[in-house]
Amino acid sequence: LSQIPTNELDRFIKDHLLPNPQFLKQVGKAIDGILSCLRKNCVYKASKVSKGGSFGRGTHLRGGCDVELAIFFNCFKNYKDQRARRAEILEEMRAQLESWWQDPVPDLSLQFSKHTVPEALQFQLVSTALGSQMDVSLLPVFDAVGPLSSSTKHPKHCLLYTSDAA
Numbered sequence: 001l002s003q004i005p006t007n008e009l010d011r012f013i014k015d016h017l018l019p020n021p022q023f024l025k026q027v028g029k030a031i032d033g034i035l036s037c038l039r040k041n042c043v044y045k046a047s048k049v050s051k052g053g054s055f056g057r058g059t060h061l062r063g064g065c066d067v068e069l070a071i072f073f074n075c076f077k078n079y080k081d082q083r084a085r086r087a088e089i090l091e092e093m094r095a096q097l098e099s100w101w102q103d104p105v106p107d108l109s110l111q112f113s114k115h116t117v118p119e120a121l122q123f124q125l126v127s128t129a130l131g132s133q134m135d136v137s138l139l140p141v142f143d144a145v146g147p148l149s150s151s152t153k154h155p156k157h158c159l160l161y162t163s164d165a166a
Contacts, residue, residue, distance in 0.1 A: 019062050023132040027055065030105045030125050031067065031136075037100040038138075044075045044089055047143050055134060066135040068120075072143035082142040089140045090121045097123075 004012050035049055054060040055067035073089065076082040094112070101110045107129045113122040121138040 017061055019060055019065055019134075020127075020130045020132055023127050023130045023134075024055075024060070026105050026108045026127060026130075027065075027067070027125050027134050030108055030110075031069070033100075033104045034097065034136075034138075035069070037096055038071070038093060041096045041100065042092055044073050044092065044140075046071045047074050048072045053135075053137070060134075062132075065133070066137070068137045068139060070139045070141050073140050074143065076140075076142040079142050079144075082140070086119065086140055090138075093121050093138055093140070097121075 031051075039046060049072070050056075050070040052068040052070065053066040055065055056069075060066075073082075075089075076085065097110065098112075107127055109126050109128070111124045111126055113124070116122065119139060123136050124133050125136060126133045
């Protein structure tokens with residue numbers, strides 16, 4: 001890296017460190033579709049979604065991409081309720097994704113993790129054609145802050161969904 005001329009660093013980063021742009025476009029489309037599916041089909045309604053992980057922060061690198069989607073649900077009354085109902089909501093989210101995912105993004109597959117954690121639904125978005133994958137975690141969370149008004153400026157990583165959204 002130290003032997004690369006300064007004027008060629010951007011090209012080196014693009015060619016060797018960043019994920020394939022086509023894959024990132026596919027993942028973005030898949031995440032939009034996943035959130036739309038959950039918003040429209042889940043029994044439990046989300047008030048907003050916050051995107052994190054390297055993909056959410058824009059720090060993704062080839063071979064090491066992840067996205068964490070904190071989904072704020074209206075059905076939780078408090079943190080104890082969130083903990084008590086988390087498993088049923090994760091099951092509902094998985095069931096909805098399994099029935100919805102029928103190649104909505106060409107050349108991208110959704111593969112559920114064999115290892116589970118109690119606080120998240122984890123899976124990978126995989127493009128065998130491009131040799132890329134991204135780890136995805138969906139985390140149902142209690143909305144302690146409450147609804148945000150439409151006049152409030154939202155941070156870039158906070159994707160606002162309301163129950164009446166199309």
